[in-house]
Amino acid sequence: MKRQIIAALAVLSFAGPALASPEIDADTKAKVEQKLTAEGYEVRRVDSEDGMIEVYALKDGARLELYLDSDLNIVKTKGED
Template identity: 40%
Template structure:
């Protein structure tokens, strides 16, 4: 019984780690292109991109405003801040 419980706990821990790993962001040429494409389709002019607090961050302009646009691992905009 104890052996089964330990194996179950190990599997749950392993699967949790794998799920968490898929939510991490990594700034590659491919991810930069995806960010640029996503934001351009939404009317942004995209400048520099980086990672901040586990999110993609893009410096962009829209309607004359300077903005910081934050995207999650699925390239969805989760927050936008003015960059005055």
């Protein structure tokens, strides 16, 4: 049983980097920040998730998660529950 657990942990340790989201390059981050700032958002963080650009931002006192496509269009918004 102990060997199975160790083997499973070893497999997961190698799978982690493959499951990580790709980094957003500095140029894209700058474009996202510029666009959203012009729209009244205060950008806190820009990441990548599920092939989309994920942005954590504030607007009118609300914390938001924004999901943008490759053309920097907001396609989904999640608010604080």
